[in-house]
Amino acid sequence: MKAVYIAGGAIAVIAFLAVGLFIAQGPQPEIIVPAEKLWAIGPLNITNTLLTSWIVLALIVLIAWLCTRSITLMPGSAQNFIEAVFGFLLGQVEEIAGEKNGRKFFMVIATIFIWVIMNNWFGLFPFFNAVGKTEDVNHHIFETIAEQDEAGTPFEDRDKQGAWLMEDSGGMTVAMPRTTAVEFEVEAGDTAGIATDRYIIFLAETFTDFEPHAAEGAEHGAPAKEDVEAAIAALEANPKAPKVHLADASHGEGEAHAGGHHAIPSEALHASVESIEFPGKKLGLVIPFFRGTFSDVNNTLAMGIIAFLCIEFWGFQALGPGYLKKFFNLNGIMSFVGILELLSEFIRVISFCFRLFGNIFAGEVLVLMLTFLMPFLFVDVIYGLELFVGFIQASVFALLTLVFAVGAVEHHGEEEHHDGHEGGEADAHHTPAHQSGAVQAH
Template sequence: MLKNPRLWIAIVAFLAAGILVKMFFPFSAAAVRASVAIAPEILFFIGGFPVSPTLITLLIVLVILLLVSFLGTRNMRIVPSGLQNVVEVVIEQLVNLFVGIAGPMWTKFFAIAASFFILLLVSNFIGLIPGAGSIGVIKVGKETHTQVVNGQICFENEETHECEPSGIFAIADAPDFLTPISLEHANMKARGEEYEEHGALVPFLRAPSSDLNMGLALALVSVFMTQVYGMQKQGLRYWTRFFSFGRLLKGDIGFGLIDVFVGLVEFISELGKIISFSFRLFGNIFAGEIILLIMAFLFLMLPFPFYFFEFFVAFIQAFVFAVLTMAFMRIATAEHGGEGHGEAKH
């Protein structure tokens, strides 16, 4: 690879192009003010419902999934071809994975865990499409002096009072419904509080999984369904996992207190799963977005190697979410060595 002179020429040409572009079109990070707000921005309202870039992308993900699943299974053949092949490979790999984790119980948990994986995979990948996170509207703040030069929004440089271009894509006369406003500010506005606004780029599309709501919603489904399956399998006895007063009521104070304490720890860890599920996903995807953004502002072509990494992260996060859900469900449905067995021995 290193002996190939054409590769070196290509690398040098890319670097030279990067330097030239930086010299002649100096995009100022301060001027664009890329949005790195944790809370998704609100692009516009539909009947009082705030629409964020993540929700728009989520709708696109839903349509993609609907189309692929419809076209892939419209005409099922014994000997698969084309899209059916792709769909079958994905499902088969998931089945193999889940059989390995949950054994014969996999059919019960398959629909939810596989849906987690597929939904998250598409959601994570769609945020990596160039343009997602970088094409959007410029939110113009009150205190920022702006003017329009040659159809582009300019921010006035505070020191030189010269006009700096604000970004590659910008909508100069954004209609009212496209004027972005963060949820925090929207709420402050609704309460009639004062708030400061800064000029910032608000993208049209962002990875749905970079919205904490997605991780939280899926984590809630995961943990809730885990309790449901646990109760289906073991009945009310399932709850002795968290609230085991059996031995305490029988007068065995020492072991009884330990049981109660263990149940409490279990209960907290179950609640902790909601937080760990949602923040693991959100943290990884959101951090990936920011890394790509920062690298883009540092130097031309620099995000390129990070895309490989982010693709890996996107896959791993979807995978981990599905596998952990499967494992937790498996644990909840397994007979836990509770007090019943313990007492029989004493």
């Protein structure tokens, strides 16, 4: 009987993996670092990370309203949950900063923690990086070559453009499992004409069984005329393959056409390509509507700047203009120390920015790669790890902001101590234990 259970479990695991590989396997990921633009409202670009942040903000407001719309002395489960969360956060902040400063810092620190952790966890939903709109990669390649032709200079660097072979959805689409991925490449030093010839051969190799005869020469030099002509013939012979339309003789090279772009020259054909039509599958990518907010370095940089401004504000509030003394001190070696202190204040912004960005972006890439390589297996473990990482990153960002803020106001407390202001009740953050902890953390 034990052997039957073992065999049954093994069959279930194999079936589970088979379903993942043949049904739920994602397309080969195309890793794009900048946030993708969805729409534009005047000069404002609406990116997928910006859209996600707006949705998370609305979700936080909705949860807060639902949990606090009927506050009573005998709280229900929702109110109990909110009070427990904020009571815990307040306790942690006061333990580090003392009661007086803790209550001063609490609103900012709690906001940072809630905002970061909600965005990090929201980014783990399965529809992230999967549902979006189609980007016409052919149009992008065509325009890139046309712009290089207008500039009249060869490509300075090797240029690669990845794409998926996908049906034309005409708008909203989903990244389909097991989608074929291809990559078009232009060599450094290629002119627009050579790049056009490479693109024609690339299309023929991708959509038909065409193979260039002069493959070795095409790798490092211009494609042969015979290969380009044969590639166009192979595309014409296949009804589902792309069709290359050459410009009419009446059109001069570089003139604008109906597609809104300029014809691009072919060096081998001594003619210009006006447009390329895709009657079947097209070269495209899915620009996701939703992407993790902090996988965009612009958002993490904004958070770092906000934390920096809050810390400096609290420092000036506690010490006034005297706060600048720790940066500008003409007392021997202390002047050098002051310069290092000033540099460290600005370096913190970069540290805040790239610590959060690196962890969140790397997590997204890891989830995408494992969804492609081995769905339903390792990716489940990674999701659990990402939940933990999301919490840790929110905690680290909030606690570092708190510790640096304590360091700024503790400097004021130390001056008061040395000036003899020891009378009266000391605040909790003036105790030796808190001073020592602040100095070490700083």
